[in-house]
Amino acid sequence: MNERADPQKLPRDGSFEIRDWLRLELMPHFMCPGCGHGIALRALLWALDELGIDKDKLAVVSGIGCSGRTAAYIDANTFHVTHGRPLAFATGLKLARPDLTVIVISGDGDSLAIGGNHFLHACRRNLDMTLILLNNEIYGMTGGQVSPTTTADRFTTTTPFGNNEPVFDACEVAKAAGATFVGREATLQTPNLKDLLKHAVAHHGFSMVEVISDCTEIYGRKNDLGNSPEMILAQKSGMRPEAYRNTVDQPFRPNPFRTGVLHRGDRQEYLDAYRARVQAVQAAKGGGK
Amino acid sequence: MTETTVNETASAGASGEKTVAERPTNVLIVGVGGQGVIMVSKVLATLAQAAGNQVKQSEVHGMAKRGGAVFSHVRFGRKVFSPTIPRGEADVLLALEWAEGLRWLPYLNRARGVFIADTQRIVPPFACRNRADGAPLGYSRETPKDILAKVRTGYALNATGIAESLGNRRAANTVLLGVLSTALDFAEKDWLKVIESFVPPKTVEVNRAAFLKGREWAERHADVGLDEDVDFSLPSPPAVEPxxxxxxxxxxxxxxxxxxxxxxxxxxxxxxxxxxxxxxxxxxxxxxxxxxxxxxxxxxxxxxxxxxxxxxxxxx
Missing domain, CATH: 3.30.70.20 (Alpha-Beta Plaits)
Known part of the structure; x- marks a missing residue:
């Protein structure tokens, strides 16, 4: 039985209340116990709440996969589109409605494998939107196949003897392709993730945030990585904030991934460039309409 | 992470025979990583050695990057056997941080010991464990007055403040060396010579000034041992509605x-x-x-x- 509380009648203390942003009739959500995507969704909604974004001016686009389903729980304009194409859809949406805040929630398989082409070109165009790449190293919803970010030697249903492929560093790819804001954070550091997402959404241009998330039921179980608490605590041993990394030569522990804002560019935003060209053409042809 | 070194030197020359005492002098220097505990102990060891003493020094270091506890034992005299100071046998306890000084107080000899401490406080994370609203810091509550009443000779000074007024707060350890110099029987010019050989060339002037200022402070406050007008009370927790x-x-x-x-x-x-x-x-x-x-x-x-x-x- 779902004993739902009316968010209007809940006692408050002025802190962020996620129930204001959820479609309560769909809760509890479908994700597995301990799935990091829920924590990432909280961080995103918290960031949007602190930025004071109007729900009617917010469009959240998501693809297929566990990450794709997270958008459905947001009480805003949400779009659930074909596999790998949320960025293509969002590009059209932003061009048609530049007044909207467009956020794309995508996964590692969705963005880096099936939609890799769209990912590269979205970074290149530098259109003002935010991509949240929930990286759990696996295709969870479709049955646990290997993804471009699966760590070497890890077991999945399609790599029963261990993954033999090298991994993609999504942040490096985005940076090389021309994204003007690239960041990474783990779900363990929820307030930091919220702050990073706030900066990413506020950034004028294409911003990409990779969220290190956990797949506990499929990836964790198959690789014997422990239960949900062990998996989320393991993120800590792999983390080093960017600022800290640059000041200490000798790390206390090996450094599998860097967190924080990893890159900021100052290229012109796509719509700004587009409007400038329209004006130039109109001026050349002699006066406006 | 933790390392213990022992510097052992034989009695050198007959020039300084007159300052060599029968019983070794024990100086315990304590502080927080990064404050300059090792520098202070090196200065003292070099000085004592130049004066013809046998010197043994033993330290725990390597905590600088963590802000951990650092201590250094310096013993010098005609003949020194153990490199560490027994409990209750330190002639001088020099603390570069207030709570560290209190922690090592049992090592100070109550009858003849001299206690010198900076009243600067570096609150360790462990003292902030109580996260409840308005919870007090888990830091020592004793005021310099309480402590100076318990020791025979004591100096509690805001060495960091003095160093800051000279333009470099990192010279606080040299200010304390100045105070220490009044408790030991070495000439002022020898102290300055050794200090100048140890500090980076750019900071020779400020260290010289810091040493003289510390020495002058100790001479001025020889009877009380602390600045009466300075407020040493701990900051109270912020007044929040629980x-x-x-x-x-x-x-x-x-x-x-x-x-x-x-x-x-x-x-x-x-x-x-x-x-x-x-x-x-x-x-x-x-x-x-x-x-x-x-x-x-x-x-x-x-x-x-x-x-x-x-x-x-x-x-x-």
Whole structure:
């Protein structure tokens, strides 16, 4: 039985209340116990709440996969589109409605494998939107196949003897392709993730945030990585904030991934460039309409 | 991480025979990593050696990057056997940080010991463990006055403040060396010569000034040992309205992932017989919201309500 509380009648203390942003009739959500995507969704909604974004001016686009389903729980304009194409859809949406805040929630398989082409070109165009790449190293919803970010030697249903492929560093790819804001954070550091997402959404241009998330039921179980608490605590041993990394030569522990804002560019935003060209053409042809 | 070194030198020359005492002089130098404990002990060891003493020095270092506790034993005299100072046998206890000084007080000889401490406080993370609203720091409450009443000779000075007024707060250890110089029987010019050979060339001037200032301070305050007009009281915790944290758990949304139970720093949650999260010890909750942040199912809400305001979750 779902004993739902009316968010209007809940006692408050002025802190962020996620129930204001959820479609309560769909809760509890479908994700597995301990799935990091829920924590990432909280961080995103918290960031949007602190930025004071109007729900009617917010469009959240998501693809297929566990990450794709997270958008459905947001009480805003949400779009659930074909596999790998949320960025293509969002590009059209932003061009048609530049007044909207467009956020794309995508996964590692969705963005880096099936939609890799769209990912590269979205970074290149530098259109003002935010991509949240929930990286759990696996295709969870479709049955646990290997993804471009699966760590070497890890077991999945399609790599029963261990993954033999090298991994993609999504942040490096985005940076090389021309994204003007690239960041990474783990779900363990929820307030930091919220702050990073706030900066990413506020950034004028294409911003990409990779969220290190956990797949506990499929990836964790198959690789014997422990239960949900062990998996989320393991993120800590792999983390080093960017600022800290640059000041200490000798790390206390090996450094599998860097967190924080990893890159900021100052290229012109796509719509700004587009409007400038329209004006130039109109001026050349002699006066406006 | 931790390393112990022993510097042992034989008695050198007959020039300084007159300053060599029968009984070794024991100087214990303590502080926090990065303050310059090792520099102070090296200066003292070099000086004593130049004066014809046998010197043994033993230290724990390598904590500088962590802000950990650092100590250094310096013993010098005609013949020194052990490199470490026995409990209750230190002639001088030089503390570069207030609480570190208090921690090592049992090593100071009560009959003849001299206590020299900077009143600067470096509050370690461990002293901030109590996260409840308005909780006091777990830092020593003793004032310099209390401590100086317990030792025979004591100096408590704001060496960091003095060094700051000279333009470099990192010279605080040299200020304390100046105070130390009044307690030991070496000539001022020898002290300055050794200090100048140890500090970076750019900071020779400020260190020289710091040493003289410390020496002058000790001579001026020889009778009381502390600046009467300086306020040494600990900062009181910020005046906040105490809040009573309350944790609400939406049982229908909980998926028994156990994250909140394992991650709670106060261990106040548990899984009940149906494997649903439950508040086990609400009185231990400090309202840090970690369980709320990390609950992937949004099942936990933490409210920090004014004390005495007991809210019940309203359900339609």
């Amino acid at each position: 809040k009573r944290p309350q944790v609400f758990i939406e049982r229908a949304w909980c998926k028994s992932c156990d994250i909140c139970v394992k991650m709670c720093p106060e261990r106040c949650l548990e899984l009940d017989e149906k494997n649903i999260a439950r508040m086990k010890a609400p009185e231990r909750c400090t309202g840090c919201r970690l369980c709320e942040y990390l609950c992937p199912d949004f099942a936990i809400r933490v409210l920090r309500l004014p004390a005495g305001d007991s809210q019940q979750e309203v359900r339609p």
